Amino acid sequence: MLNRKTAPAITDAVKFHLALPPHEKISLRNGVDVFLVNMGTLDTLMMNVVFYAGNCFEAQNGVAAATNFLLKNGTRNKTAYEINEYFEYYGAYLSRHAGHETAELTLHCLNKHTDALLPVLAELIQDSVLPEEELKIYKKNMQQRLEVNLRKNDFVASRLIDAYLFGEDHPYGRYSSVAGYEALNGEQVKEFYARYYQQGRCMIFVAGLLPDNIAEQIEKNFGGLPFGGSVKPELPDSPILAAGQKKYRILNDPDGVQGAIRIARNFPNRHHPDFQKMLVLNNLFGGFFGSRLMANIREDKGYTYGIHSYLANLIQETELMISTEAGKDVSEATIKEVYLEMSRLCNDPVPEDELQTSRNFMIGTLLGDLDGPFQVAGRWKSLLLNGLTEDYFYEGVEVIKTISAKDLQELANKYLKPEDFYELVVQ
Amino acid sequence: MVHEDHSTPMAVLNVLYDVGARDEDPAQTGFAHLFEHLMFGGSVNIKDFETPLQMAGGENNAFTTNDLTNYYIQLPAENIETAFWLESDRMLSLAFSEKSLDVQRKVVSEEFKEHYINRPYGDVWFKLRELAYKVHPYRWMTIGKELSHIENARLADVKNFFHRHYNPANAILVIAGNIKTEQALALAEKWFGSIPAGEKYIRQLPAEPAQPAARTMEIKADVPLDALYKAYHVGSRTDKGYYAMDLITELLGGGGSSRLFQSLVKEKKLFSNIECYHLGSSDPGLLVIEGKLIRGVRPEAADKAVEEDLEKLNAGKIEEKELTKVKNKTESAILFEDMSLMNRASNLAMYELMGDAEYMNTELQKYKDVTQEEILEAGIRIFDKKNSNTLLYHSNN
Numbered sequence: 001m002l003n004r005k006t007a008p009a010i011t012d013a014v015k016f017h018l019a020l021p022p023h024e025k026i027s028l029r030n031g032v033d034v035f036l037v038n039m040g041t042l043d044t045l046m047m048n049v050v051f052y053a054g055n056c057f058e059a060q061n062g063v064a065a066a067t068n069f070l071l072k073n074g075t076r077n078k079t080a081y082e083i084n085e086y087f088e089y090y091g092a093y094l095s096r097h098a099g100h101e102t103a104e105l106t107l108h109c110l111n112k113h114t115d116a117l118l119p120v121l122a123e124l125i126q127d128s129v130l131p132e133e134e135l136k137i138y139k140k141n142m143q144q145r146l147e148v149n150l151r152k153n154d155f156v157a158s159r160l161i162d163a164y165l166f167g168e169d170h171p172y173g174r175y176s177s178v179a180g181y182e183a184l185n186g187e188q189v190k191e192f193y194a195r196y197y198q199q200g201r202c203m204i205f206v207a208g209l210l211p212d213n214i215a216e217q218i219e220k221n222f223g224g225l226p227f228g229g230s231v232k233p234e235l236p237d238s239p240i241l242a243a244g245q246k247k248y249r250i251l252n253d254p255d256g257v258q259g260a261i262r263i264a265r266n267f268p269n270r271h272h273p274d275f276q277k278m279l280v281l282n283n284l285f286g287g288f289f290g291s292r293l294m295a296n297i298r299e300d301k302g303y304t305y306g307i308h309s310y311l312a313n314l315i316q317e318t319e320l321m322i323s324t325e326a327g328k329d330v331s332e333a334t335i336k337e338v339y340l341e342m343s344r345l346c347n348d349p350v351p352e353d354e355l356q357t358s359r360n361f362m363i364g365t366l367l368g369d370l371d372g373p374f375q376v377a378g379r380w381k382s383l384l385l386n387g388l389t390e391d392y393f394y395e396g397v398e399v400i401k402t403i404s405a406k407d408l409q410e411l412a413n414k415y416l417k418p419e420d421f422y423e424l425v426v427q
Numbered sequence: 428m429v430h431e432d433h434s435t436p437m438a439v440l441n442v443l444y445d446v447g448a449r450d451e452d453p454a455q456t457g458f459a460h461l462f463e464h465l466m467f468g469g470s471v472n473i474k475d476f477e478t479p480l481q482m483a484g485g486e487n488n489a490f491t492t493n494d495l496t497n498y499y500i501q502l503p504a505e506n507i508e509t510a511f512w513l514e515s516d517r518m519l520s521l522a523f524s525e526k527s528l529d530v531q532r533k534v535v536s537e538e539f540k541e542h543y544i545n546r547p548y549g550d551v552w553f554k555l556r557e558l559a560y561k562v563h564p565y566r567w568m569t570i571g572k573e574l575s576h577i578e579n580a581r582l583a584d585v586k587n588f589f590h591r592h593y594n595p596a597n598a599i600l601v602i603a604g605n606i607k608t609e610q611a612l613a614l615a616e617k618w619f620g621s622i623p624a625g626e627k628y629i630r631q632l633p634a635e636p637a638q639p640a641a642r643t644m645e646i647k648a649d650v651p652l653d654a655l656y657k658a659y660h661v662g663s664r665t666d667k668g669y670y671a672m673d674l675i676t677e678l679l680g681g682g683g684s685s686r687l688f689q690s691l692v693k694e695k696k697l698f699s700n701i702e703c704y705h706l707g708s709s710d711p712g713l714l715v716i717e718g719k720l721i722r723g724v725r726p727e728a729a730d731k732a733v734e735e736d737l738e739k740l741n742a743g744k745i746e747e748k749e750l751t752k753v754k755n756k757t758e759s760a761i762l763f764e765d766m767s768l769m770n771r772a773s774n775l776a777m778y779e780l781m782g783d784a785e786y787m788n789t790e791l792q793k794y795k796d797v798t799q800e801e802i803l804e805a806g807i808r809i810f811d812k813k814n815s816n817t818l819l820y821h822s823n824n
Contacts, residue, residue, distance in 0.1 A: 137696065153545065257545050290477045360484045361481040368486070
């Protein structure tokens with residue numbers, strides 16, 4: 001008779017050997033570093049060109065994002081339509097993204113089309129003209145999109161909480177406005193492009209089951225571009241000015257039925273010895289479906305569809321964020337429960353079986369997260385952008401496997417103090 | 428079904444139940460989805476679903492559509508038996524706890540508010556479905572027609588629903604990843620083999636009659652911008668015209684070189700964004716064109732411009748190059764989707780539900796075989812004015 005009451009035997013995930021698959025590094029003749037992650041089973045490839053062209057380099061709000069957006073919207077030889085048609089004809093996806101320190105172009109394509117696609121990718125990086133007409137359309141469309149987003153409480157809350165933690169002038173706290181879009185002009189964008197792309201600093205990540213001649217193809221198309229080398233530029237000095245006031249209640253949508261809740265504190269970056277330990281504490285607290293916050297506030301009280309906590313992916317300094325949308329009538333009760341869960345982690349050591357579950361879950365998901373070339377390239381990129389080596393990855397694994405309940409309780413008492421947190425409800 | 432892939436350290440167990448929102452009582456909508464939540468509230472022999480799975484290093488989730496409900500678990504392959512144990516016990520029977528029902532009613536109510544009430548244009552799909560469907564149960568959303576249906580759900584309803592739909596006769600099991608077929612089949616036999624097959628649920632849904640005339644609806648609401656939505660009836664997922672119809676959505680709305688984006692966002696500057704997609708539903712579905720208007724543009728004028736572009740599509744055969752473009756895009760999309768083990772597992776189950784898992788291997792060829800003539804015929808059939816449902820969403824600001 002099958003025993004359905006008892007769980008089958010498992011291998012504790014902490015016994016798994018986790019390895020970060022290696023990359024090969026090559027340097028192009030112009031000094032640009034290229035990181036190749038050659039693995040996978042399908043003839044697909046991702047190429048990620050990362051420039052130091054994030055919003056920390058801009059003199060006016062929105063210039064970095066607009067420049068990045070317009071990279072696909074016209075070169076000396078091709079209109080925006082022709083560029084899009086070209087990439088789409090080869091079934092390729094070209095996306096762009098502007099962050100705080102860096103801004104990127106990412107190509108996903110089938111290996112068989114790299115010959116056709118890489119020269120045009122290089123053309124966008126060197127020969128874009130950022131047409132006035134395209135900027136005009138961008139401004140208008142972004143203003144309209146912003147107007148819609150400002151009606152969403154969660155959008156408003158996410159912007160404001162970062163502004164409280166870092167200051168409205170800091171690259172991490174700055175946010176867009178209709179007037180800000182209006183003020184963008186072609187000269188600023190062209191200047192930014194020349195300085196941070198054409199003569200900028202970049203690195204290139206390529207991942208997939210790579211064609212044999214990929215290194216030559218990259219050398220041929222990118223090695224001759226007049227970049228300013230691969231040495232990381234000095235990042236501008238951006239002082240963090242957190243707000244004095246800590247508690248906020250904002251009315252955004254009088255007819256709304258839910259409040260967007262954010263509870264957050266500043267937290268040191270990845271170089272701080274507590275950072276990787278905090279990842280474990282955070283996982284227990286609000287990092288996954290079995291976390292304390294989820295178990296109490298969703299699965300016991302039913303106040304919300306979901307509640308999460310996380311350490312934001314930021315470089316200079318980060319934040320510990322608790323984020324949820326809860327019914328209007330239970331928003332304050334939700335906040336109370338969040339602080340209650342903090343105090344439980346401060347007052348009582350985490351039971352051994354709960355800690356073991358959390359360890360196994362973290363290792364198991366890490367194993368899944370490393371499954372695939374693009375994911376592995378993403379890990380390497382994160383390490384490099386943060387000025388870390390693979391040792392950091394293995395230290396993190398070791399922390400998950402060995403951190404004690406006592407360490408976690410000490411950590412909770414150091415970082416989960418209600419008075420350190422900013423608190424915001426947007427209704 | 429077993430899909431071996433020894434390049435990954437992981438394994439996936441996927442169970443698809445052949446039940447969705449279309450199988451609900453019109454007076455108790457939202458039930459299939461609410462039920463999905465209850466599947467995590469403990470089963471007959473296992474009080475807590477999540478903790479043992481996390482202990483085995485696994486994660487899981489589920490989704491419900493108007494057609495089906497799908498559950499998946501991914502975990503290190505060494506621990507795959509934990510997934511069999513958990514998934515088979517909740518197919519055997521649930522714990523049916525009042526507490527779980529009470530909490531999940533609230534959770535789903537918050538989900539309803541978060542996605543459909545507390546955001547601008549959140550009610551569009553309630554209106555659009557009711558406009559386009561008069562008879563078929565696609566006339567309500569997966570989340571339910573109204574909050575009260577969820578709030579009124581009783582434990583007796585939950586039990587009935589379980590016994591009618593959640594049994595081996597209505598389920599497809601897929602195991603994928605770093606596991607040998609013999610081992611997977613032995614484990615399937617061990618854990619699922621003794622569960623009574625149950626009765627196959629025979630679906631008898633009223634077919635939506637052909638739409639006799641164009642329909643238009645106007646809404647005024649507190650939103651920042653006017654918007655336009657147009658929905659056209661199209662065939663089912665197994666209709667032979669499916670592939671041409673799918674390619675048409677790419678031609679019209681897929682990416683920066685698509686026809687509607689180039690014409691209406693870039694050249695005429697009537698829309699700030701425009702999309703074209705279809706619902707991919709099992710029964711005859713909808714092809715949708717939607718976009719937000721540039722301030723100052725009248726919805727009627729925007730609607731007219733969309734129709735002009737559709738007439739242009741129907742005026743003659745498209746260029747071979749444009750057809751090759753959308754076929755190439757589809758080829759890439761399929762390959763990139765196949766990179767994920769989880770996608771492969773759930774796609775196998777969905778193709779099996781369609782009739783044969785083998786379709787997964789012949790899908791790309793079916794796209795490649797679409798001709799210029801078939802695109803023209805499909806366009807003329809779909810974009811018939813009589814077949815259109817137009818929703819003009821006015822801002823009252």
